Amino acid sequence: MDGGKEQLIILKDITIISDSLNIDIWLKGGWAIDFLLKKITREHSDIDIVTFVKNREKLERELIQKDFIPVVVKEPFQNRQSIFLKEDVEVSFGYLDYNSDGDLIMHELPEWVWRKDSLTQEPVIFSNISIKLIHPKQLLEEKLTYSKIGYPHRQKDEESKKLLRKIIEV
Template identity: 45%
Template sequence: MDYKNGTEEKDISKSQLKIIRELNEICLSLNIDLWLRGGWAIDFLLGKITRSHSDIDLVTWIQHREHLEQALVNDGFQLMPVSEFQTDFLKNNVDVSFVFVRYSDNGDIVANGFPEWVWRKDALPMEPYNLRGISMNVLNPYQLLEEKKVYEQGTGRTLRPKDLKSMEIIKRSLM
């Protein structure tokens, strides 16, 4: 189904955007820095919805984990702990995934529980992008590209067609 003509996909995007707005407001109220990653990050970078998304991917600092988890549970999100690296939530049939990062002993940004994944020094810019009245920080586009490489190396699975398309979109946006 073509996104532009698909009512179901528009409804899914509308639900996900509502959750993104809600998450952003919660984090702002708690003074927690938050970044979009994945497909929604690309859409915010471009200022338009490029396709339907299966979930919402976000990043924040590990020191905010407990406070954030409690705030989201209090707001009606269902907590689904995954690992040291990630916590997932569900609300209104929208899947939300948080990856937590920290500084390593030598000052690198690393994914918590996955210290061999060293992030770019400029991975987390405090530069909001806007989409449909929502203003969000987004991972650095180069970091978004590196995530795709890490996905393939870390999982041993080849990149999916949507990953290849995302990489092409990011590369074009960097030109």
């Protein structure tokens, strides 16, 4: 394990790209927890990011221009997710939208309404990278939903829930 250095370099590249395009992105998943704690808690298999679906085309074009390799996404997820590889690191981009009631949702997934405070506005700086994060309460809700929707049990999710509960309690 390189301590996540390779993934952090790629994440820095992504923040430079999003800044150059003037689009907001939010870090989620395990890396968001690490940024909240300002330390690397475990090895990560990927990087999870969300942005608004309106940013998708220009973001994808620029990622390809910067040598990110697009990966085919399975049919049910194609309209709400893009996956790219760079240096064997998988980067997943989820796409957000608002439903007709003005609630934040994953694009074309109206049954999953996000918390009103899901998108933090102040970036967090860790390892010389400045990025906005998904609110820890939203991250925890997502982890709690996994078991309800039949998502396979993963020990890392249990550890993430413990860390998120500690973060939220502070």
